[in-house]
Amino acid sequence: MAAMKNKQILLISRPAGSPIMANFRIVDADVPQPGDGEILIRTLYLSVDPYMRGRMSDRKSYVPPFALNEVITGGAIGEVLESRSKAFEPGDIVTGMLGWQLYSVAKETELRKIDPTSAPVTTALGVLGMPGLTAYFGLLDIGQPKDGETIVVSGAAGAVGTIVCQIGKIKGCRVVGVAGNDEKNQYLEHQLWVDETINYKTADVKQALREACPEGVDVYFDNVGGAVSDAVMPLINKGARIILCGQIALYNLEKPDVGPRIQPYLLVNRALMKGFIITDYAARFAEGVGQLGQWLAQGKLKYAENIIEGFENAPQAFLGLFAGENLGKQLVKV
Amino acid sequence: MAAMKNKQILLISRPAGSPIMANFRIVDADVPQPGDGEILIRTLYLSVDPYMRGRMSDRKSYVPPFALNEVITGGAIGEVLESRSKAFEPGDIVTGMLGWQLYSVAKETELRKIDPTSAPVTTALGVLGMPGLTAYFGLLDIGQPKDGETIVVSGAAGAVGTIVCQIGKIKGCRVVGVAGNDEKNQYLEHQLWVDETINYKTADVKQALREACPEGVDVYFDNVGGAVSDAVMPLINKGARIILCGQIALYNLEKPDVGPRIQPYLLVNRALMKGFIITDYAARFAEGVGQLGQWLAQGKLKYAENIIEGFENAPQAFLGLFAGENLGKQLVKV
Numbered sequence: 001m002a003a004m005k006n007k008q009i010l011l012i013s014r015p016a017g018s019p020i021m022a023n024f025r026i027v028d029a030d031v032p033q034p035g036d037g038e039i040l041i042r043t044l045y046l047s048v049d050p051y052m053r054g055r056m057s058d059r060k061s062y063v064p065p066f067a068l069n070e071v072i073t074g075g076a077i078g079e080v081l082e083s084r085s086k087a088f089e090p091g092d093i094v095t096g097m098l099g100w101q102l103y104s105v106a107k108e109t110e111l112r113k114i115d116p117t118s119a120p121v122t123t124a125l126g127v128l129g130m131p132g133l134t135a136y137f138g139l140l141d142i143g144q145p146k147d148g149e150t151i152v153v154s155g156a157a158g159a160v161g162t163i164v165c166q167i168g169k170i171k172g173c174r175v176v177g178v179a180g181n182d183e184k185n186q187y188l189e190h191q192l193w194v195d196e197t198i199n200y201k202t203a204d205v206k207q208a209l210r211e212a213c214p215e216g217v218d219v220y221f222d223n224v225g226g227a228v229s230d231a232v233m234p235l236i237n238k239g240a241r242i243i244l245c246g247q248i249a250l251y252n253l254e255k256p257d258v259g260p261r262i263q264p265y266l267l268v269n270r271a272l273m274k275g276f277i278i279t280d281y282a283a284r285f286a287e288g289v290g291q292l293g294q295w296l297a298q299g300k301l302k303y304a305e306n307i308i309e310g311f312e313n314a315p316q317a318f319l320g321l322f323a324g325e326n327l328g329k330q331l332v333k334v
Numbered sequence: 335m336a337a338m339k340n341k342q343i344l345l346i347s348r349p350a351g352s353p354i355m356a357n358f359r360i361v362d363a364d365v366p367q368p369g370d371g372e373i374l375i376r377t378l379y380l381s382v383d384p385y386m387r388g389r390m391s392d393r394k395s396y397v398p399p400f401a402l403n404e405v406i407t408g409g410a411i412g413e414v415l416e417s418r419s420k421a422f423e424p425g426d427i428v429t430g431m432l433g434w435q436l437y438s439v440a441k442e443t444e445l446r447k448i449d450p451t452s453a454p455v456t457t458a459l460g461v462l463g464m465p466g467l468t469a470y471f472g473l474l475d476i477g478q479p480k481d482g483e484t485i486v487v488s489g490a491a492g493a494v495g496t497i498v499c500q501i502g503k504i505k506g507c508r509v510v511g512v513a514g515n516d517e518k519n520q521y522l523e524h525q526l527w528v529d530e531t532i533n534y535k536t537a538d539v540k541q542a543l544r545e546a547c548p549e550g551v552d553v554y555f556d557n558v559g560g561a562v563s564d565a566v567m568p569l570i571n572k573g574a575r576i577i578l579c580g581q582i583a584l585y586n587l588e589k590p591d592v593g594p595r596i597q598p599y600l601l602v603n604r605a606l607m608k609g610f611i612i613t614d615y616a617a618r619f620a621e622g623v624g625q626l627g628q629w630l631a632q633g634k635l636k637y638a639e640n641i642i643e644g645f646e647n648a649p650q651a652f653l654g655l656f657a658g659e660n661l662g663k664q665l666v667k668v
Contacts, residue, residue: 054602222597225595225597226595229597244597244600244601245601246601247595247597247598247601250595250597250598256594256595256598257594257595258593258594258595259592259593260590260591260592261559261560261581261584261590261591261592261593262596262597263556263559263563263578263581263584263596263607263609264559264581264584264590266578266607266608266609267579267580267581267609268388268609269609270608270609270610270611270614271608271609272607272608273597273600273606273607273608274600274604274605274606275597275600275601275602275603275604275605275606276604277604280604
């Protein structure tokens with residue numbers, strides 16, 4: 001143990017607008033010692049997620065803000081080095097909110113064991129983890145897609161969006177994906193069987209959506225917000241369901257944005273718009289993971305990962321989310 | 335019959351922005367003759383409702399636009415003069431979409447008989463009719479108010495708003511009403527037991543709402559939209575429910591309005607926003623009328639009516655809705 005050196009990535013200042021490298025600092029730290037019932041873990045993969053931007057600001061959100069000058073917490077996968085809990089033993093692969101550090105200590109209730117023989121361990125942070133469950137419950141529970149309906153997905157090539165698109169196809173829907181570059185759209189169309197895609201950076205989004213949705217929009221799974229949503233709203237059908245999963249287009253704005261009022265569209269179409277966060281569905285996670293795992297085993301579900309190597313590159317990987325650099329789940333291999 | 339003269343009010347041009355008197359014309363017409371299974375009715379009261387503004391435009395809404403140069407249709411109460419249906423007989427008081435005319439003919443399936451001995455007949459257009467049912471199902475089914483929660487009602491002194499406020503109090507909630515003049519607010523506070531009221535024309539609405547809702551907003555029943563809604567959104571609580579019933583502040587705008595984006599508030603608070611129209615609940619109308627009638631009989635529910643005399647004053651009464659002239663249900667006595 002004496003030879004091990006810990007490193008941590010701290011948030012040292014809150015981003016004003018877009019996050020920058022100077023908001024983060026990598027520091028040396030001691031390797032923590034597990035107490036009774038605790039487990040020492042070596043980090044293998046870090047999850048890099050858009051929602052973490054919200055925690056970097058000092059405003060009300062669904063999770064409290066990160067503290068300044070403390071290690072950034074976030075989903076991760078690790079290997080158990082030492083266990084003072086009967087529930088885990090050295091060599092176990094686990095996932096939990098371990099944080100951006102090489103070594104961490106966690107309580108047994110904060111960890112979930114991963115079976116590395118059933119699927120690649122990284123799926124625990126993607127298709128079989130938070131993003132997959134977010135897609136599953138958001139689309140099926142709030143969206144209630146019916147055979148033949150049209151689903152529009154913003155952020156379609158992201159960790160959540162790629163799964164939403166595929167569940168939409170499994171449910172027999174016409175799926176229209178909106179993403180930020182042509183390579184992503186090629187992937188969506190040719191690998192994930194998405195019916196139509198739109199590059200919001202180069203297309204006339206309103207016109208392209210009208211053409212891609214000749215029968216209107218029944219379900220809108222919104223990861224992005226902003227101008228893409230402005231273009232979707234006039235196309236919604238009677239009884240449409242709009243799932244608010246993320247608003248990444250707005251996260252780095254310093255002032256609240258203005259846009260066309262959406263209430264008239266919701267009113268006239270008796271439509272529903274609902275925000276959610278995945279922890280609302282904690283009691284049904286086993287159902288979600290079970291179904292996603294089954295689709296994965298049956299080859300009905302594919303997943304994409306964008307893995308950046310090197311612990312110290314985590315801040316850069318995080319910034320890349322807002323530049324739309326990732327296809328699928330963004331991970332950092334430690 | 336030969337002595338009877340019919341008059342009709344036609345929509346002769348679509349309003350550009352706010353409706354004006356020149357959009358309407360009163361014409362003489364023949365008294366229609368009932369065919370087999372039809373009923374001839376003499377109109378007693380006309381209902382004047384904000385939603386009718388939507389039908390005057392040539393845009394997509396939940397009901398088709400009025401045709402130009404035809405009689406305006408709308409809810410009304412009348413007396414049966416002649417019946418070629420076994421379901422009705424002369425002297426019966428009925429309600430239906432009779433239109434702005436002195437005499438009309440309707441099929442028996444288009445009429446509902448009113449018992450004039452159980453409540454004043456005008457209640458069939460108000461507290462025991464469409465506005466009451468709108469308040470009842472919107473607040474209870476979508477809003478799901480719980481004891482001790484805070485409800486904000488915009489358009490609180492209107493036909494729907496006055497009932498929403500009172501049902502909120504019956505359900506044990508703190509009710510905050512927003513209306514456009516102090517007399518209305520006095521009525522809400524002193525007659526309907528509303529906890530706090532705000533005059534949106536004279537108050538700093540944001541500040542006033544913050545003070546009136548120290549524990550945030552759990553349910554927002556929105557009849558108005560626009561700036562009042564902008565002020566409510568930042569105050570919504572986790573799991574808030576927002577009922578979109580009307581957007582009268584926007585009905586007369588010639589271009590879609592812009593405002594602060596609301597999706598971030600809905601997302602962060604996992605809140606729900608839902609539009610509805612009352613006909614979605616047609617299968618449950620008997621339940622609603624039953625409960626509203628019981629509250630009325632028990633003295634738990636009051637209702638206000640603003641009755642203008644004279645058939646030819648219907649257009650003026652309609653314009654008055656947008657000037658906020660009515661306290662409670664706006665009716666025209668023919």
